[in-house]
Amino acid sequence: MAKQYETVIGLEVHVELATKTKIFCGCSTAFGGAPNTHTCPVCTGMPGSLPVLNKKVLEYAVAVGLATNCTITRYCKFDRKNYFYPDNPQNYQISQLYLPICRDGGVEIETAAGKKTVGIHEIHMEEDAGKLIHDEWEDCSLVDYNRSGVPLIEIVSEPDMRSAEEVIAYLEKLRMMIQYLGASDCKLQEGSMRADVNLSVREAGAAGFGTRTEMKNLNSFRAITNAIEGERERQIELLEAGKKVVQETRRWDDAKGESYAMRSKEDAQDYRYFPDPDLVPVAVSDEWLAQIKAAQPEFRTEKMARYQAEYDIPDYDIEIITASKRMADLFEETVKLCGQPKKVSNWLMGETLRLLKEKGMEPEDIRFSPEHLAGLIRLTDEKAINSTVAKEVFEMMFEEDIDPEKYVEEKGLKTVSDEGALRRAVEDVISANPKSVEDYRNGKEKAIGFLVGQTMKAMKGKAEPGMVNRLLKELL
C-alpha cells in the first residue's frame, strides 16, 4: 500500500500598516509617487541619521496582537538584521528578534472539517525594503526607496495547518480582523499582505517534522493554493524516490505552476542580529494598553448581533455583508442616507458581488460612494427609472462612481411617465405586429411578452413595464 503523507504548514504573513508615514521617519507612505520622492536621509540609510519610532505603528501592532489573543510584550526593542542587498540601503533591516511586540496567540478558523485554532508564535514590527528594477539597457539595477521604511508587521504562525483550505481560512480570518481594525487594507495583489508558506511533509502518524521549504512570491489565494499543492507533490516525489528534501527558499511561478530554488540573498544566511543602538526600548504601560483595548472597534461577531437587532434583513445577508469591513461600512453608511436596509443589501448582495467576481476584484476595490448608491435607490423608489436601466446605471457607478441622478438626467434615461406618448408607442407596435396580435387574441398569452419587448425597444428601455403591460392589454 502506498504511504500516506501529511502536509504540515506554517505561515509568515507580512502586513503593511495603514500609517500615513514611515516607521522611523516623517516620509509619506502614499502609494505610487514618482521614484524616490518619498525619501530622506533616514530611509536611504545615510550615516548620522537617526530613526525615531512612529507611535501609530506600535499601536497598530498591539491592536492586531490583542485581536489575535497574543500576550503583549510590555518591554520590547528593535534589532538589526544584517544583510547586503541594494534594496536595503543600511545593509541591515530594523526588525525585532529578541523581544517581539506580541507572542503566543492564536485565531480560530472554520473549514468543512470543523473548527480549529491556529497558533501564532509571534508578531514583530519591521521596515519594508526599497524596490529594485533591472535595467537591461544599461546592464545595471535601479533602486526606488519610496517603499523603504514603510511599516510592516510580520505574523508568524505555528506549524498548525494541514491543508491549503486551512491556510486560506487562516489568511481570510487574519485579513478580516486586520481590516476591521483599520490597521491595513491587506491587498494581496498590491502586496500590502504577503504570505510566505513554510511546508513539509511527513508520513501520517509520524511524531517529528520533515525538512521544510519556504515558498515566496504568492500574491493571490489561488497562487497560494496552487503552490501548496505543487510543493506537497514535489516533496512526496523526492521522498518516494529515496531522495532528501533540501531546506531552501523557493520562488513560485504561478503561470508555469512550478517553483524553483532562489539564489540566496548572500552566500551565507547569517543575519548576525544585534540590538539596534539607535532606537530606545518601548515600554507599554497598563494605561496605554487599556487605551488601545478600549479603542478596538466592533468586530464581526458583535456587528452581526447588532445587525440582527437593528436591520430587517436576512441572516444570510448579514453573514455576507459583515465578512468584509468595506462592505459593512458601505452598507451602514448607505442605510443611514436612505433608510432602506433591504434595498441596500440587495444591491450589495446582487450586482455588487456579481461585478466584483466578474472583474476579479475585492470589496476593498469598490469605488462607488454611499451617497451615489442611496441616490440610485431613490431613483428606483420614485420609479424614475425601471430596473433594467437601474442595473445599467449601477454598472457605470461601479466603474466610475458617477452620480446616478445626474447621469440619468444627462443621458435622458428617465422612464416616460407621459401616458400619451407611451400609448402612441403601444399603438404603433400593435399595428406593426399583426401576427403576434392575432396569436394573443387566439389565446397565446405568451405573445404579449414579445409585444412588451417591442414597446420597450421603441421607448429605448425607458418605460415602466407595468404600464406597458396595462396599456397593451387595454388596447388589445
Added chain:
Amino acid sequence: MANIISDETIEYVGILAKLELSEEEKEAAKKDMGRMLDYIDKLGELDTEGVEPMSHVFAVQNVFREDVVTNGDMREEMLQNAPGEKDGMFMVPRTFE
C-alpha cells in the same frame, strides 16, 4: 593570545563582510580578531548574576514620532548621495536573485 581564529572563520567573516582579503591581510585580521576576543573574554570574568542585559546606553524609553508627514520631496538631495543616477533612481551594479 587565548583565542585562535581559524582560516575557515576568517574566510567566512570575509564572505559576510563582502571583503576579499589577501593572504597577508588574512593573517593580520586573524591576529586582530583574536586580540578583540581576548579583550571581550576579560568582561566574562565579571559576575553579572542577576543583572539585566542592557539594551541601550541611556536610561531612556518611549521616544516616539506622531504619525504626521513632515518630509517633502527631497529626491534631488537624496540622489546626490547616489553612486549613480538614472530616471530619478539610484543606479547600482546589476543585482539579481
